Each structure stands twice: as structure tokens, then as C-alpha cells.
Amino acid sequence: MVDKERLEAYWKKNLALIRNILIIWFIFGYVLAIIFVEPLNNIKLGGTPLGFWFAHQGSIYVFVALIFIYAKLIGKIDKEFDVEED
Amino acid sequence: MSLQVTTYIIVGLTFALYIGIAIWSRAGSTKEFYVAGGGVHPVVNGMATGADWMSAASFISMAGLIAFMGYGGAVFLLGWTGGYVLLALLLAPYLRKFGKYTVPEFFKTRYYSDGAAIVAVICLLIASTTYIIGQMTGVGVAFSRFLGVSNNLGVLIGMAIVFVYAVFGGMKGITYTQVAQYCVLILAYTIPAIFISLHLTGNPIPQFGLSSGFEGSDMYLLEKLDHIVKDLGFASYVNTPRLSKLNMFVYTMSLMIGTAGLPHVIIRFFTVPKVRDARSSAGWALVFIAILYTTAPSVAAMARLNLHATVNKAVVKGGDVFAPESSILIDERPNWMKRWEVTGLLKFTDKNGDGRIQYYNDKSKDKDFLAKAEAAGWKGNELSVNNDIMVLANPEIAKLPNWVIGLVAAGGLAAALSTAAGLLLAISSAISHDLLKNMFMKDLSEKGELMAGRIVMACAIVVAGYLGMNPPDFAAGTVAIAFGLAASSIFPALMMGIFSKTMNRQGAIAGMIAGIGVTMLYVFAHKGIFFIKGTEFLGLFGGKPNFFLGIEPNAFGTIGAIVNFIVAFAVKNMTTPVPHDIAEMVESVRYPKGAGAAVDH
Structure with a gap:
């Protein structure tokens, strides 16, 4: 039973992490780049409107970072709950 | 050395490299054939996935598409990268843990039914076949435009090369050739972009060039571009969405979840040794993809600006774009235009007979603009440009040496061949493993299955080649x-x-x-x-x-x-x-x- 609880706790923690990362993914992929692009375009980054910059470049950098952040954090959780591969 | 000879040498060298790798990495077992032995390093797998993913369309067409769509082109940039986050978080590690060779195999076991596997096989075959035709036509296009051979001969040569390394090497041969193809295609994409960025903005990094000042003026590059397209009656570059906000939203989402669900991408994550490698490998794949995908919007904006600057002198010098002397004289048009007119990708007709080319949006809804155009004696847009020109003619527009043009040809071919090979593997494993071994010929020996895999792959190449020469609707x-x-x-x-x-x-x-x-x-x-x-x-x-x-x-x-x-x-x-x-x-x-x-x- 203890083992089962440990695994359940691991899965819960994993799902929470996935949810949090996907929220950030959604913010950069959709909220900043599509939904609120006009107001953001009033802010200029150099000569580039910010909303346009996220849509054409910035969000892609965030996507890359998110995968590595997830891989690192879930690796730690794997260790914590002893479900790591040998 | 002439352009043709240089191009032949560069393309020939890359092909020799691919075949060399194929000989070195022959597959000896079904495990090597389907998942490259399962021991591919995550960074290597990431690079191979990048090449697998970036198709002829990504390489040749995407920047041109964005150049004419402006902001709305973000659906492709976001959609074809954001899917990797879903893949890394939601699918790749679990499918890797599941430990099978193919996607339909997952359906068969998880949904305990051959029916589910068959639906998956059908989806896979339709999706992959549609996709591969585009690659084969891409090979034909690259050959005929750069090497002066006919479209069909180009497809045949491409088929022969893929045959050598995909049929003999399976996933193992494909993976290591894709690493080489990634290097070729990314160099071919970024080198012209660096020179163009340097030329237009003084900044050698195209990603930064997009936000830099436009050389020789007090405006930023994007400001200048937005200004000039509006002056010529086109929609704003930085503010125009694709149809509507809702449409952009669902379009981006479709491409993201579609990316995560494409079987030829998913099977790549069966090749790494561990679950944690599947996670990081998706990250590396996106790193290698992002190098091209963050360069593309710069290429798009700069190529569009270059195009307008070529046909209308007032774009760079300032002044009245409607003044008669602003439009370029037909006799003075640059050589690259003449070269691409032959291919039909670039066409002009002197509608008002003034010996100059006017390039503007004659379908603009702005009545003031149309009135001005008419007052200037313009009788309709005189230039039509195919999207693909934006990448293909880039080195010539930027006056780069011949070897760069040869490299772009090799890059287009690398992009098309690497994607074709990945798709062929997905098709072949669906038929030889999911249909034959798992359903209809369960007593097939490993050797027999390997042979079946190779025969199916060979047949798939012939079919894909035929469809590439005679593309169906x-x-x-x-x-x-x-x-x-x-x-x-x-x-x-x-x-x-x-x-x-x-x-x-x-x-x-x-x-x-x-x-x-x-x-x-x-x-x-x-x-x-x-x-x-x-x-x-x-x-x-x-x-x-x-x-x-x-x-x-x-x-x-x-x-x-x-x-x-x-x-x-x-x-x-x-x-x-x-x-x-x-x-x-x-x-x-x-x-x-x-x-x-x-x-x-």
C-alpha cells in the first residue's frame, strides 16, 4: 500500500508540473502572441512591436526553454519518488 | 567556375556523404531497422528529428509564405514549434516507456484491438503519403531549378539516393544521414540570411537584425517595411492576422497538436535509450528546429523589403513611390530577375506600356490609394512573385558567391530527402510490422520481417516517386x-x-x-x-x-x-x-x- 501511495503521489506531482508548464506555454503561444497582440504591439522592442515579436520569435525561445525546464524538474521528482530508471 | 558546375560539385559531395554514411550504418536486425538499435544519443536523435521534421516546405516555402502574410504567418512559426512542448510533456516519454516500435502497435495493445490499429495504420498511410508527395515534388523542383535537369529525372535521382540509405540502413541509416542533412540544410539556410541581415541592418545575426535599424535610414527595419507595404497599398506587415483572431487561434492549435500526433515524428522517440532521453531529446529537436524557425521571420521580412527595394527606388532613397522614375526600368532589372523569369516563378507584364515595372496592390480597399495609383498612370500590378523565390533567389538578391547558391540547392534537397526518408520508414513499419507481422503473418521470422520491411520500403519509394512526378489533386x-x-x-x-x-x-x-x-x-x-x-x-x-x-x-x-x-x-x-x-x-x-x-x- 505504501508503494501505491508513493506512486500516486508521484503521478499527482507530475500532472501538476505538466499543468503549470502548459499554462506558461499557453500564455506565450496564445495569450501574448494572438489574443492580446494589439495592446502589446503598442510597446516597442527596438523597432519591433512586442506582440509581433512574440508571435514571430520570442515564444519559440520560450517553448525551447520549457521543454528543458520540464525535463530537469521531472528528473528531480523521479529521484525524489524513486521511480528513476536504473 | 560556372554556377552550374559549382552547384553540381556541392550537391554531388553531399550525396556522396549520404551514401558513405549509409554504407557505414547498415541495419542487421529489425530492431536496427525500426528504431536504430534503440541506442541513439538524445542530442543526435534531436538533430535527426530536426531534419526529419523540416521538410521541403519549411525550407523552400515557409519564409515566402510569411513574407506575404506578415504577422498572420505566425500560425506556422508557433504551430510547428509549440507542438514539441506537447510531445515532450504528454507523449514522448510515455510512448518510450511503453516500448514498442510503431504508433499503431501502441493502439493495438492499449486498445486491445486490431481495429484500433487498423484505423491508426490507415491514418498514418494517408497522412504520410500526402506528405511524401510534397517532398518528392520538392526534390524535382530543386533539381530542375538549380541543376538544369528535368523535373522527372530529378525525382528519379532523389529516389535512387533515398533507396540506398533508407532500404539498406532502415532507421539506423536514416538517423545518421539525417544528422548530415541537418548540417547541410541549416548552413544553407543561415548563411544567406546572415549576409542579408548584415547588408540591410549591419547586424550579422538575422534574429537580431529583424529588430535593428535599417541601414542608411533613421528607421527600424520593420518600421520601414510596414511603412512601405502600406504605401504600396498592401496590408500592414505587423498587424494583419490570418482571417480572424479565432481562426489564428485554432489554426495554431491544429498545427501544434498535429505536429505532436504525426507518426513519423513520434517514432523518432522510440530510438533513444531511456525515458529521460525521450524528454530531453524533444528539447534538442526543438533547439535545432528553432535555429531555422527563428531565422525564417527575418528572412521573410528582409526578402520582402529587398523585393520592394529592387522594383521601386523610392523605397530605399525615400521620396515619392508614385513618381515615374521611382519604378525600375525593365531594361535595368537585375540578373536574378531574368534568371527566375525563365522558371515562371517571377512574371511581369508592362500593362501601362511605360517600360517600367510597377509592383503594388491593385486590389487594395483604400480608395485614396487607388486614386493616387491611377493618377500616377498605373494600370494594375505588373509583377507577380511566387512565394518560393524568397528563399531560392535570396543568395542572388544579396549578390552572394556561386557556392552559396549551390549550397541552397543542396539544402533544399537535404530538407526534402530527410523528411521523405522518415516518412518512408513510418510507412514501411506500418505495413511490414503492424499489418504483416502483427496481424496477417504472425509466424514471420525476424529475417523475413526485415526483408519484408525492405521490400515495402522499396515499393513505397517507387509509389512516392511516381506520385511526385504526377501529383494527384x-x-x-x-x-x-x-x-x-x-x-x-x-x-x-x-x-x-x-x-x-x-x-x-x-x-x-x-x-x-x-x-x-x-x-x-x-x-x-x-x-x-x-x-x-x-x-x-x-x-x-x-x-x-x-x-x-x-x-x-x-x-x-x-x-x-x-x-x-x-x-x-x-x-x-x-x-x-x-x-x-x-x-x-x-x-x-x-x-x-x-x-x-x-x-x-
Whole structure:
């Protein structure tokens, strides 16, 4: 039973992490780049409107970072709950 | 040395490299053939995935598409990168833990039914075939435009090269050739971009060049571009969405979940040794993809600006774009224009007979603008430009040396061949492993299966080559068909297979069929049944295009996926629950511990 609880706790923690990362993914992929692009375009980054910059470049950098952040954090959780591969 | 000779040498060298790698990495077992032995380093796999993913369209067409769409082009940039986040978080590690060779195999085991596997095989074959035709035509295009051979001969040469390394090397040969192809294609893409960025903005890094000042003026590059396209009656570069905000939203989502659901991408993650490698490998794949995808918007903006600057001198010097002397004289047009006129990708007609070329938007809705154009004696737009020019002619526009032009040819070929090889492997494994070994010829020996895999691959190459030379109508529908199918059927079924312990066979199959049904119905209503002209049936739905909330057919995969989820859960609740051992298996897939290398059962 203890083992089962440990695994359940691991899965819960994993799902929470996935949810949090996907929220950030959604913010950069959709909220900043599509939904609120006009107001953001009033802010200029150099000569580039910010909303346009996220849509054409910035969000892609965030996507890359998110995968590595997830891989690192879930690796730690794997260790914590002893479900790591040998 | 002439351009032709230089191009031949560069393309010849890259082909020799691919064949050399193929000889070095022959596959000796089904495990090597399907998953490259299962021991590919995550960074190497990431690079191979990058080459696999970036197709002829990404390399040749995407920047041009964005150049003319402006901000709206973000659907491709976001959609074709953001899917990797979903892949890394939701699919790759679990499918790797599951430890099978193919996607239909997952469906067969998880949904304990051959029916589910067959639906998956059909989706896979339709999506992959549609996709591969585009690669084969891309090979033909690159050969005929740069090497002066006929389209069909180009496709034949491409087929021969893929045959050598895909049939003999299987996934192993494909993986290591893709690493080489990635290097070729990324150099070919970034080198011209660096020079153009340097030339236009003084900044050698194209990603930064996009936000830099425009050389020789006090304006920023994007400001200048936005200003000039509006002056010429086109829509704003930085503010124009693709149809509507909602359409952009669902379009981006369709491409993201479609990316995560494309079988030829997913099978790449069966090749790494461990679950944690599957996670990081998706990250590396996106790093290598992002190098091209963040360069593309710069290439797009700069190429568009270059094009306007070439035909209208007032663009750079300032002054009145309507002044007669601003438009370029036909006799003084640069050599690259003459070279590309021959291919038909660039055309002009001197409608007002003034010996100059006027390039503007004669369909502008701005009446003041049209009045000004008329007052200047302009009688309609005189130049038409194919999207592909924006990448293909880039080195010439930037006056780069011949070897760079040769490299672009080699890069286009690398992009097309690497994607074709990945698709061929997905097709061959679906037939030889999922249909033959797992269903119809269960006593097939390993040696026999390996031989079957090679024969199927060889046949697939011939079919793909033939379709590449004679593209059927549906070849034009890669985004609608391949991404539509992956988004509306494969992705939801995989998600539910991993994250729901209760999803059963009936629910999954009903969901997939409903998802595909709705998506294809919408696509075919607009574009004809399998894209055959004259079979459109929009009339059934009131006759107005994009009748569902203004969403275009290419973007409809998202809606299909939603339908899939709803139907699957509804049917699940009405039918027999999932067997106990399957629920246990789903549970075990959740924990990385105990994942051996990908195994056959």
C-alpha cells in the first residue's frame, strides 16, 4: 500500500508540473502572441512591436526553454519518488 | 567556375556523404531497422528529428509564405514549434516507456484491438503519403531549378539516393544521414540570411537584425517595411492576422497538436535509450528546429523589403513611390530577375506600356490609394512573385558567391530527402510490422520481417516517386490532410491512451472516426472530395466558405480533436469498461522505472 501511495503521489506531482508548464506555454503561444497582440504591439522592442515579436520569435525561445525546464524538474521528482530508471 | 558546375560539385559531395554514411550504418536486425538499435544519443536523435521534421516546405516555402502574410504567418512559426512542448510533456516519454516500435502497435495493445490499429495504420498511410508527395515534388523542383535537369529525372535521382540509405540502413541509416542533412540544410539556410541581415541592418545575426535599424535610414527595419507595404497599398506587415483572431487561434492549435500526433515524428522517440532521453531529446529537436524557425521571420521580412527595394527606388532613397522614375526600368532589372523569369516563378507584364515595372496592390480597399495609383498612370500590378523565390533567389538578391547558391540547392534537397526518408520508414513499419507481422503473418521470422520491411520500403519509394512526378489533386492538401488527420485522430487517441486509465476500445475507435469524419467533411466541403475539383459540396452548408465560425479548412483539426474527445468519452460511458490488465499497463507506463530498450512482444 505504501508503494501505491508513493506512486500516486508521484503521478499527482507530475500532472501538476505538466499543468503549470502548459499554462506558461499557453500564455506565450496564445495569450501574448494572438489574443492580446494589439495592446502589446503598442510597446516597442527596438523597432519591433512586442506582440509581433512574440508571435514571430520570442515564444519559440520560450517553448525551447520549457521543454528543458520540464525535463530537469521531472528528473528531480523521479529521484525524489524513486521511480528513476536504473 | 560556372554556377552550374559549382552547384553540381556541392550537391554531388553531399550525396556522396549520404551514401558513405549509409554504407557505414547498415541495419542487421529489425530492431536496427525500426528504431536504430534503440541506442541513439538524445542530442543526435534531436538533430535527426530536426531534419526529419523540416521538410521541403519549411525550407523552400515557409519564409515566402510569411513574407506575404506578415504577422498572420505566425500560425506556422508557433504551430510547428509549440507542438514539441506537447510531445515532450504528454507523449514522448510515455510512448518510450511503453516500448514498442510503431504508433499503431501502441493502439493495438492499449486498445486491445486490431481495429484500433487498423484505423491508426490507415491514418498514418494517408497522412504520410500526402506528405511524401510534397517532398518528392520538392526534390524535382530543386533539381530542375538549380541543376538544369528535368523535373522527372530529378525525382528519379532523389529516389535512387533515398533507396540506398533508407532500404539498406532502415532507421539506423536514416538517423545518421539525417544528422548530415541537418548540417547541410541549416548552413544553407543561415548563411544567406546572415549576409542579408548584415547588408540591410549591419547586424550579422538575422534574429537580431529583424529588430535593428535599417541601414542608411533613421528607421527600424520593420518600421520601414510596414511603412512601405502600406504605401504600396498592401496590408500592414505587423498587424494583419490570418482571417480572424479565432481562426489564428485554432489554426495554431491544429498545427501544434498535429505536429505532436504525426507518426513519423513520434517514432523518432522510440530510438533513444531511456525515458529521460525521450524528454530531453524533444528539447534538442526543438533547439535545432528553432535555429531555422527563428531565422525564417527575418528572412521573410528582409526578402520582402529587398523585393520592394529592387522594383521601386523610392523605397530605399525615400521620396515619392508614385513618381515615374521611382519604378525600375525593365531594361535595368537585375540578373536574378531574368534568371527566375525563365522558371515562371517571377512574371511581369508592362500593362501601362511605360517600360517600367510597377509592383503594388491593385486590389487594395483604400480608395485614396487607388486614386493616387491611377493618377500616377498605373494600370494594375505588373509583377507577380511566387512565394518560393524568397528563399531560392535570396543568395542572388544579396549578390552572394556561386557556392552559396549551390549550397541552397543542396539544402533544399537535404530538407526534402530527410523528411521523405522518415516518412518512408513510418510507412514501411506500418505495413511490414503492424499489418504483416502483427496481424496477417504472425509466424514471420525476424529475417523475413526485415526483408519484408525492405521490400515495402522499396515499393513505397517507387509509389512516392511516381506520385511526385504526377501529383494527384490531394497532394496540395498536406496541411489539411496530414495535420488534420494527426490532430483529429492520432493525438487525442494517444492522449487518452496515456492519461485515462478508463478509456476503452469502443470509445477510442468511435472518437477517432468521429474526429476524422468531421475534419475531412469540412475540408472536402471546401476543397472537393480528396481535392478533386468540382466535387466541393459547400452548398449543403449554406454555400459560404469557412461557414463554421469563420474557421478555414486547414485549421479545422482542432475542432475535429474536440469532437473526438467528446465522442470518445460519451461512447466509453455507454460500453463495457476497459479490462483490468490494460488499466494496469496504463498505470505502469506512468513511471519511468523499468523501461528496457524498445522491445518486440
